[in-house]
Amino acid sequence: MSAPPPELGVALAALAGRRPLLVASDYDGVLAPLADVPSEAVPEPGTGEVLERLSAVPGVTVALVSGRGLADLRATSGFTGELRWIGSHGAEFDGPLAGDLAGRRDELTARLEPLVTGTPGARLEIKPASVAVHVRQVPDRSAAAALLERARAAVDPSLTMKPGKDVFEVAVTDADKGSAVRRLAAEIGARGVLYLGDDVTDEDAFRALGPDDVTVKVGDGETVAAHRVADPAAVRALLEQLADLLG
Numbered sequence: 001m002s003a004p005p006p007e008l009g010v011a012l013a014a015l016a017g018r019r020p021l022l023v024a025s026d027y028d029g030v031l032a033p034l035a036d037v038p039s040e041a042v043p044e045p046g047t048g049e050v051l052e053r054l055s056a057v058p059g060v061t062v063a064l065v066s067g068r069g070l071a072d073l074r075a076t077s078g079f080t081g082e083l084r085w086i087g088s089h090g091a092e093f094d095g096p097l098a099g100d101l102a103g104r105r106d107e108l109t110a111r112l113e114p115l116v117t118g119t120p121g122a123r124l125e126i127k128p129a130s131v132a133v134h135v136r137q138v139p140d141r142s143a144a145a146a147l148l149e150r151a152r153a154a155v156d157p158s159l160t161m162k163p164g165k166d167v168f169e170v171a172v173t174d175a176d177k178g179s180a181v182r183r184l185a186a187e188i189g190a191r192g193v194l195y196l197g198d199d200v201t202d203e204d205a206f207r208a209l210g211p212d213d214v215t216v217k218v219g220d221g222e223t224v225a226a227h228r229v230a231d232p233a234a235v236r237a238l239l240e241q242l243a244d245l246l247g
């Protein structure tokens with residue numbers, strides 16, 4: 001297991017002295033390696049344990065901030081302990097969504113379903129406030145790219161588009177991870193924030209944080225985050241280093 005890069009270690013040491021402290025992380029690609037089938041994306045071994053360790057430290061809040069629906073996030077991760085659960089890119093902030101979003105989401109489903117059915121390997125994921133077109137298992141990569149383009153063109157452009165890794169998602173709320181992290185940080189009066197993410201939607205959270213916070217991009221790709229680590233195993237090592245610093 002590799003230790004975090006030295007400059008990230010320095011940033012974590014400075015962060016560890018601040019309270020209240022918010023430790024917030026995306027799920028897929030960060031706490032769990034990506035998998036072909038979304039329900040099979042289980043946590044990197046040891047990650048649940050280190051999150052529990054962190055959440056037991058007085059003055060530390062640990063939050064999961066995911067594009068997944070809340071119920072799916074809880075079931076797939078299997079995490080336990082005193083965690084804050086934020087799903088649907090922030091739309092599920094205080095628990096499951098209330099209000100009638102299902103009707104608008106179902107209209108989207110009806111529009112996108114025929115496109116997905118016509119592309120072998122593609123899959124439609126219906127979430128509380130959005131619909132996602134997944135192409136990770138489409139063997140013909142030009143057909144995959146064409147499907148994502150057709151999906152984009154088929155929906156009302158005023159809806160919130162959430163492109164991601166082998167996925168194109170359309171949401172019926174304008175929630176984003178940046179607003180969610182800012183809201184949670186304000187709620188607990190955080191004096192410092194660590195945010196970990198790997199995908200396009202995590203850039204909103206990186207941008208929402210300040211220069212004294214610690215932002216970490218996981219894997220390749222452009223980012224505004226200040227630090228980068230390779231994969232979920234490196235994330236677990238980073239979290240373990242932080243837990244050790246917190247005593």
Ligand SMILES: O=P(O)(O)OC[C@H]1O[C@H](O[C@H]2O[C@H](CO)[C@@H](O)[C@H](O)[C@H]2O)[C@H](O)[C@@H](O)[C@@H]1O
Pocket residue numbers: 026027028029033034035036037038039041065066067068069125127132134135136164165166167169199201
């Ligand atoms: O915000 P996150 O916690 O990173 O969730 C983002 C999306 O994750 C899931 O899709 C992604 O991970 C799948 C499992 O590894 C993978 O098969 C898929 O290609 C990825 O796009 C989830 O299915 C989506 O609902 C989330 O929005």
